[in-house]
Amino acid sequence: MSPSESVHLLGLVGSVREGSWNRALFDELVKVAPEGVEVVHHGLGALPLLDPGAAIDPFPPPVEALRAEVERADGLLLVTPEYNYGVPAVLKNAVDWLSRPAYRSPLRDKPVAILGGAPGPVGSARAQGQLKQNLLGTASAVFPWPELVVGAVHSRFDDGDLADDEVRSRLTAFVEGFVSWVHAVGPYRDGRRRQQTPSSR
Template sequence: MSQFQIAVIVGSLRKDSFNRQLATALARLGPADFQFTQLRIDDLPLYNQDDDGQQAPSVLRLKGEVKAAQGLLFVTPEYNRSVPGVLKNAIDNASRPYGQNAWAGKPAGVIGTSIGAAGTAMAQQHLRNILAYLDVPAMGQPEAFVHANEGLFDAGGNIGEGSKKFLQGWMDHYVAWVKKHA
């Protein structure tokens, strides 16, 4: 395959989200044959099984974008020791109705950043549990619980020197994971 399309799902809606910044900076660490596209999830209706017969256009768009991708990259904050509701809602919408799971079989990376020292460890673990049920092969190692401290990003929005080697290593493993499972 000459080009790998990666669907990036950021679990935060905040304009200046650290996780959106991380997603953008990580994409710059990817190889030339990987194209990273952040998917929109802020316009999805709350998942309601009554709507399975006629899903909203925004849900159909998301499902189409996920299906067109060769890999997934989840970049999530941690809210109350779990995944943000907006991320869970996006996952639920694109996995339904039963038997029409857009996520199935797509290799994924899970990462996130937080101002807390533990990063997003609990959110990532919960997300991995959800993805396992949805038949998404998620990269297990290396794990990356990124502490959003000063210097994580440089003035240009790139990964700062103190974290660049570690996150480049994470990206290299992710690329190999996608190529192995796509």
């Protein structure tokens, strides 16, 4: 893709909670995205639990819909809270659905950025680290830097609105950096997609 082409980003939030802080962070990121960058959200609440023994041709309709959206996106934003020092099941389940068939999945070479927060002092840092490792298994192009970890996330909002200018400027730098990453990785990804790689697991 050339730098002048518009960019379409898809956001998946690892919380289906009404009033989710991570959804609120995502909504703030949408507001500060550069001009020409479209950012949309796809909810994960309708996904069934993965059963690798069940038929995946076709995938269940909510999974097909998600996979199609990920295929279409130039880049993926995974917004994660932290549950018991790790990735919430709702998000891991989505990643696992998206990861099949191995090495030929919609996640292969897909530019992916990870961000999010939690009430604890280290935010969702541990969950984000786990997700990065998971995305090595899907051969995704994980955005390395800047990271966006928001500690004490509940204290950053006032009546649902972001009340922290530092977080806003970090969100701005994050989405700008990710768009550059998408432009950098896009041609590499297009070349790799033309190669046939057999699934080996």
